[in-house]
Amino acid sequence: MTEQKRRPLPHDFxxxxxxxxxxxDDVSEGAELKPDQVQAGGNTSPHLSWEGFPEETRSFAVTCFDPDAPTGSGFWHWTVFDIPASVTELPAGAGGGDFAGLPPGAVHVRNDYGDKEFVGAAPPPGDGPHRYVFTVYAVGDEKLGPDSDATPAAVGFNLRFKAIGRAQLIGEYEVRAGS
Structure with missing residues (x-):
């Protein structure tokens, strides 16, 4: 295993x-991402469904993070929060376009490309496989606190103190050298 693969996940802290x-329906644990979840192949946020979260859950947050990006700090592909506790599924594509699959009141913040939407996998050619960590956080408050101008790091700070549960699904993607 390379040093790159030992990089911690955002919630390890x-x-x-x-x-x-x-x-x-779109991401399988440890498997390669489908073309739709790749920037060059569709740039579509995946379908996600969750269950078994704490009874005290008042809202959810969903993130996608690449800890293996060659930035020194990883790369945030998607951050959305204030998803009502009654919503336990997001359809494919909810993180982009007209956001038709997001419930009213859900808040999107900028990804590390600077856009307020999901951006698919795009690792540099020859950089090896990257992990794409899709995390659903159960939050004990209806509103997390930040607004849509927050950074993913500020959202993560709030989640550190307000998350009462967490579920993750990790897909991988690699662009081979010369591709």
């Missing part, structure tokens, strides 16, 4: 919380 399940 958070206190332990209850775990629950997240599944997807």
């Amino acid at each position: 958070h206190p332990p919380v209850a775990s629950f399940a997240v599944v997807s």
